[in-house]
Amino acid sequence: MSDNKITMTSSRPYLVRAFNEWILDNDCTPYIVVDAGIQGVQVPTEHVANGQIVLNVSPGAVRGLVVGNGALEFSARFGGVPMQVFIPLQAVMAIYAKENGEGMVFGSEPGSPDPDGTNDREGGRSSEGQDERPSGRPTLKVVK
Helix, strand or coil: CCCCCCCCCCCHHHHHHHHHHHHHHCCCCEEEEEECCCCCCECCHHHCECCEEEEECCCCCCEEEEECCCEEEEEEEECCEEEEEEEEHHHEEEEEECCCCEEEECCCCCCCCCCCCCCCCCCCCCCCCCCCCCCCCCCCEECC
8 A cells, every 4th residue: 555645636516516416305495605705706795794695506596507626606696687606616615405404514624714704814713703693694504
């Protein structure tokens, strides 16, 4: 056996695709939580709150959803205005079912947002806003 380490690609795109399919197969509505501060994120900024946006990615809400290995993209209407949405996958913080909160929170990969909403971009953790939680946000459960 070799001592060489095998570098694996990110598991996030595979998990996002799998959870999306699982949520849809169970007749639920898939929502994603996105860190809108990550470079390359193209979402409607008027709907961003506390640096995050929650998006319904069900087939009835979006058109042309593609979850590639590097990014998630689709077209949708926001307030009647059509928009092409582009989200690098490292900006996807969670995917869950609207109806029951079942899903997965991401953040364990290098360079990705932490599950609590703080980022480790400069090597240090930000403590501002850690205890603040917007009202009306669904809770997430860890699925094992």
